[in-house]
Every structure is written in structure tokens, then in C-alpha cells.
Amino acid sequence: MAVGWASDKLAVDSRAGQLVFDVREALRKVGEFKSWLDTQDDASLTARGYSSGDITVLRAGIFDLDKLRQIAAGQAQQVGNNNFFFNAGKLVGPL
Numbered sequence: 001m002a003v004g005w006a007s008d009k010l011a012v013d014s015r016a017g018q019l020v021f022d023v024r025e026a027l028r029k030v031g032e033f034k035s036w037l038d039t040q041d042d043a044s045l046t047a048r049g050y051s052s053g054d055i056t057v058l059r060a061g062i063f064d065l066d067k068l069r070q071i072a073a074g075q076a077q078q079v080g081n082n083n084f085f086f087n088a089g090k091l092v093g094p095l
Helices: 011-037 043-049 052-073 085-093
Strands: none
Touching: 011 052, 043 052, 052 085
């Protein structure tokens, strides 16, 4: 028996299915968060402790991830290259 990841058909199928599920759920959560964020004006975010610069970074990062969600769901098209994590990466630091 090998150590590490199993590589039989059942293990590969399970891993592939889990990856699809995880990505789908993550993108669904992005859409939900974007919908909530769209209801928040800058004043309400400032009252929560965000600076003007923080708000810009937050909105840009979530906007990009929501665009990725829309493209993945066939709801939008992407013309040209786009690093969807350029702005979103600023929300978590170096990737």
C-alpha cells in the first residue's frame, strides 16, 4: 500500500467531485456576499471601521470574484486576459 493520496477510480472520482462542489459553493458564496455588499453604502462601511481605501479594495476584490462567478455560470463573457485575483489577493495578502 502506498502512502499519501489514493489513486484508484473511486478516490479520483471522489476527489474530482469534491473539487467541483467546493468551487461551485465558493462561487455561490461570492455571489451572496456581493449582493450584500451592494446594499452597503460607503458610509455604512466606514461606520464599521473601513477607510476609504479599504472600501475600494474590498469592492474591487469582490467585484472581480463575482465576475469570475458570472463567467463560470455562463452569465457573462470575458474579453481578454484578467487576473481575477489581482484585487481579491489584496484581501488576503500574498498568495
